[in-house]
């Protein structure tokens with residue numbers, strides 16, 4: 635397969651024929667130059683991805699797999715990028731990312747999304763390629779989670795300290811895992827957050843990365859009150875929110 639041609643086909647499909655093709659694209663720079671850069675980077679990432687033995691030899695059992703997961707009274711749905719079965723009968727869940735800046739290890743170890751994926755592999759129900767639904771029942775001690783930083787496959791353009799032009803940027807896989815105890819705490823946290831949302835409470839979560847890119851920053855002033863709830867209900871929610879923040 636010619637990766638470049640295929641990638642251009644997919645871009646064309648998304649821009650002109652996809653579900654959201656009616657949404658105008660804001661090109662920060664010249665469209666043709668941006669597309670050329672995107673394609674160059676994508677080709678490098680995919681080419682170097684498939685040349686790695688740990689990818690080429692992988693036993694991929696699920697790819698782009700949809701799941702549903704019950705946590706308390708709430709049902710979550712999502713899509714896991716990939717699940718691989720390893721030679722020692724353990725499993726690796728891969729989450730592919732193409733963002734410029736990967737999160738640090740602490741974030742990976744506490745991130746709710748990766749935790750929910752681990753819980754889904756254990757307790758959730760997956761849609762298999764043949765259309766049937768099945769639990770994977772992978773216990774946490776048999777599961778490794780790999781945050782896969784695809785941009786690490788883009789080689790350096792010039793020499794630097796400890797690397798040369800043409801070198802890739804190291805192992806793109808950042809590993810983490812979850813224990814049974816961590817998943818128990820995750821379920822409690824998620825149930826508390828869902829309970830807040832069901833009551834119409836969305837606590838702010840200010841951060842130097844998320845706020846500048848947030849669509850709601852113009853109205854996120856912290857002035858709003860919670861309509862329709864009594865003062866004691868508001869108080870208990872605020873107490874719960876503080877406890878959650880302290881526990882995080």
Ligand code: SF4
Nearest residue numbers: 839840845848851854
């Ligand atoms: S600006 Fe956006 S990201 Fe930041 S706290 Fe408000 S809602 Fe959350």
